[in-house]
Amino acid sequence: MSNNQPHVLALDLGGTSLRAAFAPIEYPTALESIGRWPAPDSAAALRDKVIEIIAAHTASGPLAGIGITIPGLVEGTVSRWVPNLPYLDGIDLAGLLRPAGAPVAAGNDAQIALLAEATVGAAQGLDDAILLAIGTGIGSSVLAGGRIVRGAHGGACSFGWAVADVTDRGGDRSGWLERQAAGRALDARAEAVGLANGAALIDAARSGDATARAAIDAAGTALGTALAGAVALLDPQAILLAGGVSETIDVLGPPLLESLRRHVPPHLRTISIRPGLFGPRAGLVGAAVAAGHGPQWWRIR
Structure with missing residues (x-):
């Protein structure tokens, strides 16, 4: 410098x-x-x-x-x-x-x-996009009309709190989608099938383990179902997966897209998922x- x-x-x-x-x-x-x-x-x-x-x-x-x-x-x-x-x-x-x-x-x-991805990264040149960052929780944000949507109090587009289960009782510290597909949820799904953690679950799914694949499919289906409402509302050009989760598109992306496309009209089914450029x-x-x-x-x- x-x-x-x-x-x-x-x-x-x-x-x-x-x-x-x-x-x-x-x-x-x-x-x-x-x-x-x-x-x-x-x-x-x-x-x-x-x-x-x-x-x-x-x-x-x-x-x-x-x-x-x-x-x-x-x-x-x-x-x-x-x-x-x-x-x-x-x-x-x-x-x-x-x-x-x-x-x-x-x-x-x-x-x-x-902001990083939209100015100098994988969403450069786009005016409308959704970013999903899955870690311990689920971080998310929306680019609409060339501006990052912040809402009245800075808390817009918190998709970790999206709900696709009318019987869910809610919670004060984590939303339904986080409890289905965030890092802790993947760890819990791994333990349920005898694996150490979410990373081991991803590895097993990549290796063709049917039980691990089913567990990942359940998380991807939850993500896709919840995101369908956001896609229908916002009509983004792309969905970006950011952070470490961007490396799991190969196993998480297919069930996510299948579920999402099932719940949106035909003209929105061309939506693509891409990894963020900068990762962590x-x-x-x-x-x-x-x-x-x-x-x-x-x-x-």
Whole structure:
């Protein structure tokens, strides 16, 4: 990175870890990774860590902005609901990080990941797309008319809470779809057939194990059924699978598409599924893009 070029700090804050990278403001994919640490245990600890990261950086060029992803609901720069990091609830991240001396752009992790894919990744050139990131939970976001949909409070398009079972009693911390197809659900499905975890279940399905394949098909069917309503409502050009799940399209994609196409009209059945370009780096790339774009980072075109 040129020492005289304005740069941005990208922060990807998850439920268990914090990752940081610097990038030139004009080249957000040219990330200079700084490190990964356990998620800070308080707002003050987060502030102090960010200031430490900036102080240790050797570039003499100006810090033009800070972009940060949050694994929860963000309204503007205010964290409203972060289930795995409750100490952030109600915290204005711009105010918290003011001592860092640079403007802050903040957003939900799935929305920021879609920002990366829509500006410099697999959804580049698209105006309408859905992103699904399956990890411990299910993150999701929507690009509509060249803008990332945020809703009245920043929490739009939370497909992990989609329901395709009228008898489900609901829950406070996870939605029906998460309980069917997120990481913990795949782990539970694996254990039910005598396998160690969801990764082992995926491997067994790839190897042709019929029991594992049936378990994966059940998760894919749940995903496709729930997504059908979103596709019918939004008419996206593509569905992106982001993060580690993008590597499972070969086994998860077919039952997902079969179920989705069964529940939408013929003119929507050409919808495609594609992997995201950045995988687990999407959050950092998107945070770098957001830092360069500023508070209205969600306006892509």
